Amino acid sequence: MPNNVIEIRHVSRHFGPVHAVNGVSLDIFEGETVGLIGHNGAGKSTLFKMMLGLIPPSAGSIRIHGTPVHGSAFRELRRAIGYLPENLAFYDNLTGLETLQFFASLKGCDRDSCPALLKKVGLGHASHRRVDGYSKGMRQRLGFAQALLGSPRILFLDEPTNGLDPEGIREFYQMLNELNQTGVTVVITSHILSEIQERVQRLAVMKSGKLHALGTVQELREGVNLPLTIRLRLQCTPQALKEALNGTVIESMDTQDDTTVIRCQRAHKMELLRRINTLGENVHDIVVREPSLEDVFLGYAKP
Amino acid sequence: MIEFAQIRTIAAKEFRDRIRNRWVIAVAAIFTLFALAITYFGAAQQGEVGFRNIEFTIASLVSLVIYLIPLIALILGYDAIVGERERGSLDLLLSMPITRLELLLGKFAGLSLALASSTLAGFGLVGLLLARQTDSTALYHYAGFMLSAILLGMVFLSLAVMVSVIAKDRARASGAAIAVWFLFVLVYDLGLLGVLVLSGGTFGEALFPVLLLLNPADIFRLLNIFNMQDLKNFYGLATVFPASLSNPWLLGSMMVGWIIAPLAVAQWRFK
Numbered sequence: 001m002p003n004n005v006i007e008i009r010h011v012s013r014h015f016g017p018v019h020a021v022n023g024v025s026l027d028i029f030e031g032e033t034v035g036l037i038g039h040n041g042a043g044k045s046t047l048f049k050m051m052l053g054l055i056p057p058s059a060g061s062i063r064i065h066g067t068p069v070h071g072s073a074f075r076e077l078r079r080a081i082g083y084l085p086e087n088l089a090f091y092d093n094l095t096g097l098e099t100l101q102f103f104a105s106l107k108g109c110d111r112d113s114c115p116a117l118l119k120k121v122g123l124g125h126a127s128h129r130r131v132d133g134y135s136k137g138m139r140q141r142l143g144f145a146q147a148l149l150g151s152p153r154i155l156f157l158d159e160p161t162n163g164l165d166p167e168g169i170r171e172f173y174q175m176l177n178e179l180n181q182t183g184v185t186v187v188i189t190s191h192i193l194s195e196i197q198e199r200v201q202r203l204a205v206m207k208s209g210k211l212h213a214l215g216t217v218q219e220l221r222e223g224v225n226l227p228l229t230i231r232l233r234l235q236c237t238p239q240a241l242k243e244a245l246n247g248t249v250i251e252s253m254d255t256q257d258d259t260t261v262i263r264c265q266r267a268h269k270m271e272l273l274r275r276i277n278t279l280g281e282n283v284h285d286i287v288v289r290e291p292s293l294e295d296v297f298l299g300y301a302k303p
Numbered sequence: 304m305i306e307f308a309q310i311r312t313i314a315a316k317e318f319r320d321r322i323r324n325r326w327v328i329a330v331a332a333i334f335t336l337f338a339l340a341i342t343y344f345g346a347a348q349q350g351e352v353g354f355r356n357i358e359f360t361i362a363s364l365v366s367l368v369i370y371l372i373p374l375i376a377l378i379l380g381y382d383a384i385v386g387e388r389e390r391g392s393l394d395l396l397l398s399m400p401i402t403r404l405e406l407l408l409g410k411f412a413g414l415s416l417a418l419a420s421s422t423l424a425g426f427g428l429v430g431l432l433l434a435r436q437t438d439s440t441a442l443y444h445y446a447g448f449m450l451s452a453i454l455l456g457m458v459f460l461s462l463a464v465m466v467s468v469i470a471k472d473r474a475r476a477s478g479a480a481i482a483v484w485f486l487f488v489l490v491y492d493l494g495l496l497g498v499l500v501l502s503g504g505t506f507g508e509a510l511f512p513v514l515l516l517l518n519p520a521d522i523f524r525l526l527n528i529f530n531m532q533d534l535k536n537f538y539g540l541a542t543v544f545p546a547s548l549s550n551p552w553l554l555g556s557m558m559v560g561w562i563i564a565p566l567a568v569a570q571w572r573f574k
Contacts, residue, residue, distance in 0.1 A: 052398050075306070078400035085398070089391035093320060105312040106399040146395070 003030035005154060005185045006051060011060035012209075013046050020046040021057070022209035033176075033186040035196045037297060038206035044189050045086065047206070048158055051187070052083055064154065079107055082147035086158035086189075088139055092132035096123055096142055099131055100149070109150035121145045122171065136163030144172065148179075155179070157188045161195065173199055193293040205297065217293060226291035227251050227263040232276065233285040234258055240282070244275050258284075305408075309401045313409025314416065321379075321417035330375060330418070334425025337367055342429060357433065357441035361448050364426070365527045368452050369520050373459040373484055376418055380463025381480035383410045384573070385470050403573045411457075411464050411566060418456040422449060447551075451526045451558070458519040458561040459483075465565035468573045491518045512548050519561040526554045 006028035013021040021043040028034050038044050049055045051062055053069035064081070067073045090099050100114040118127045121141040126134065134142065140163045147155060161169045176199070180186060190196045197203075197217050205213040205220070213220055234241060238255050245253075248271055251263040264272050269288070276283060321327050341363045343353055384407070387393040396406065426449050434442055462483050470476035495514055515521040 049394070054394065054397055075400040078398065081398075083395070083398040085391075085394045087391045088395070091316075091320070091392065093323060094316075102312065102316055103395075103399065106309060106396075106401055108308070108400065143395075 004028075005030045005065060006187070007061075007063040007066070008047075008051070009061050009063075011047070011050060011057045011062060013043075013050060013055065014058045019209045021050065023060075024206075024209075024211045025060075026204060026211060026214065028185060028187060030185055031180065031183040032202065033180055033188065033200045035200035035203045036187060036189045036206065037191075037193060037196075037203060038212075042206040043209040044206055045158065046209075048156060048187075048189070052081065052156060053077070079109075079150055080153050082149065082152035082155045084143045084147040084155075084157045084160050086162070088143040090131045090139065090142065093130065095128050095130050096134070096138075097127040099142060100145055103146050104149050107150045113149075117145045117148060118142075120148075120175070122168075137165060137168050140164055141168070144175075153184055155184060155186045155188075157186065159189055159191065161190065161192070169195065193297055197293040203293075217296075220293075220296050221291055222266065224291070224296050225265065226295050227265055228269055228291065229289040230262045230264065230269075230272065230276075231285075231287040231289065232260045232262070232283060234260060234279070234282055235284060236279060236282040240279070244278050245272065248272050248275055305402070305405060309405040310409040310412060313401075313406060314413035317410055317413025318416045321414070326379075327417050327421050327424075330421035331424035331428075333371075334421060335428050337371065338364060338426055338429040339432075341367055342433070357437045357445060360433070361444060361527060364448060365524060368455065369523060370488055372418075372422070372452055372456045373488055373520065375421075376456045376459035377463045377466075377480040377484055379418060380411075380414050380460045381467050381470075381476045382473050383414065383464050384467040384569075385473050385476045386467070389473050404570050407464060407468070407566060407569055407573060411460060414460050414464075415457050418460060419453045422453050422456060426452065448527055451523055451555075454555070454558040454562070455519065455523040458558060458565075459487075461562045461565040461569075465569040465572075468569040487518055487520050492521065516548065516554075516557055519558060522554050522557050522561070525549060526551060526558070 004027050006026075008024055008026040008028075011021060011024045012019065024043075024047060036044050036047070046055070050057050051064075051069065053062075053074055056070055062069050064077050067077060069077060091102075094102065096118060097114055100118060101111045104111045104114055115124070115127060118124055121144050123138060123141050123145065126138060131139065131142070140160070144157075144160065147157065161172055164172060176186065188196060188200065200217075202214065202216055203220055204211055213223060215223065232241075235258070238260070241255075241260060245262075249264065249268045250272065251265070253260060253262050255261075262272070273286075273288075276286065342360050382389075384393070387396060397403070430442070430445050430449070433445065463480055466479045466483065467476050470479055495511070499511070515525065
């Protein structure tokens, strides 16, 4: 049984009559990467801020390493946490290095480690330039460097690849991967689902302040029961295909020229493939597509 | 437990910002210019030009400082917190191992240091010029004037930080800061005067001195003129203000109280 790092128990947060977060319970384990997804206003950011102890929950409790995030030990906890906020803002009149040194002082870690950290995130060349001359991507890199100050064991990353170019995104996930190998726990949000689905071990889907679904990408796919898509390239007539499939349960079938697209439930997939097999060499190509994370997400997000 | 290292880090950043954007030197220059003008041309209406007497110089400087320093302090501090909030840097700052109280005290300390530096540099320069023409008692009074000017600045910085915590956005904060200035610097005294005149001087003979102590700008005035016998008679204040309340230590403590109270409210409202 892996170590439980973050323990969220029946947490709610109201802002007046608005239930931003409503009865969420969630365990996050040591060394795992968890993606938190949901529409705007689903309660992700509020949950994030509560995990950081920035706002207190109206009800319930959040513990990190068994310690309440609001208690007297908050300083020690914060020193072990790295946070990259969604809307990142720095002080324009400071240079990149000064910015990082300022946060290093607050975190109580070694200011001398800052130049190396800037180099690591690809800002070595710009460390003595003022932040107001930084591009969006450079600010994001500086924000990531800030989150890595003091070698935290837990990282909270809110839309971390915002503003990064494809090269930057690749580098970012490479660094994240290296950190993950050393046992760092990561909680990450992103609106680009295809980007995080490869990179997280589990996904937590939030909707209207509630934890709507939780599991691996595959578990979520299976749970939402969306149809699979089977794309065939055939030489035979549609009539022959229909005969071969006679008696199987499919949701739809569209034919255009030599390509036929069939949608079916996961439970019927193997039966369908066996029937298609009976067409023998008439089948030129076959592609089975799982519902994408976007489809899964939309499936969960449906009212 | 308060960690002073955190307060120092925030204060150092605020102070460095004000040095770097030349705020400190600009305000010091303003103070020097005004102080010089008042010292040498303060008696122009009486047909005299040039330095006269340290007590009248201080009295003139007090009249200037009482308007100028609160205004400058409020402008300096009104966006201390709301500015960070509006820019979006507050969340990151608060996610650090720092308490809200430490953040407030750090901001206040850094800004106070900037304002105090300007005050000392600006008026100190004029003080050095005066030193050649006057005796040590007078310089002692002048030092007292600078110290009380710094306290006055800190009071209004504390009020500004309170405004910056409570206000929803920078625009409202600037409006509230101007309102604070009008209230303490203009309206309050006029109100008291109006009540006195309307009641034919009968209203609150005992209450009046206490009401004066409720306005930090008035405390500043009292601190500076009650050291000097000439001025006391000149202002006619001695007749309405009991000697028991004019102890500089009492007045100084009131100023310190005026520094602590708004910060306490700010801490209470800072969520």
